[in-house]
Amino acid sequence: MKNPLLLIFGIVAGMMISFTAHSQSNFSSNLIGSGVVVSDLDRSLEFYIDGIGMVQAYTFTITEEFSKRSGLSNGVPVEVSVLKLENSPNANEWKLMSFGNEQSESKPKYIQDGTGVQYITINVKALNPVIKRLKEKGVKLLGSTPTPLNENLHFVLVQDPDGIFIELIGPLE
Incomplete structure (x- = not known):
């Protein structure tokens, strides 16, 4: 490059734009987790894991107490199976849960x-x-x-x- 000062200016400007754009975000993560209530958890897990090819990353339980306090399910506990396209902290979460209800x-x-x-x-x-x-x-x-x-x-x-x-x-x- 003929002018190294121009190159340095371009690199610094790019870094400042990148930093400014990132620092203005209201979000602490660039991932979105989606929760899906399914009629049959086992059938849905088979579809997503064995059919689509997702991996089960982990499960957790929403307790009766937390479901009331949070307003999620009015005291109904539920187990949540978290699926991802790959088991990585940088992968979006597809959370499946079932309350045993038939498809409405x-x-x-x-x-x-x-x-x-x-x-x-x-x-x-x-x-x-x-x-x-x-x-x-x-x-x-x-x-x-x-x-x-x-x-x-x-x-x-x-x-x-x-x-x-x-x-x-x-x-x-």
């Missing part, structure tokens, strides 16, 4: 058939192994999937046992 509504056919969380997107290294596991579990691929998104990536859509749509995106191999 029929499964939606399309994402516009309900409100609230309707789908999640999971990017995978290779779709074919996931598709194989899901088919072995009897999970139906929705639409005309896998659908090419570009020359490398494909899109697959399935539903979990309670009807949440799961978008899987990645190369076939």
Whole structure:
């Protein structure tokens, strides 16, 4: 580079912008944990672990006392199974719990058939192994999937046992 002072200025400016943007965040973590109430915990764990390929990171119990005090479940205790795409502190948490209630509504056919969380997107290294596991579990691929998104990536859509749509995106191999 012809002007080393300009290079140093650019590096310092970049660091200041990065630090300023990070320090202005209101959040202590860049992760989001999602809690999902399912009708059958064992069936959902089988779908997400054996079908999708998530890992169970840990479990914890919300006690009767904490559920009352926190306002979560009006005194109903529940065990929560925390799944991740990889068992890493930097991976988002997909928390599954069940109160033994039957599914209150029929499964939606399309994402516009309900409100609230309707789908999640999971990017995978290779779709074919996931598709194989899901088919072995009897999970139906929705639409005309896998659908090419570009020359490398494909899109697959399935539903979990309670009807949440799961978008899987990645190369076939």
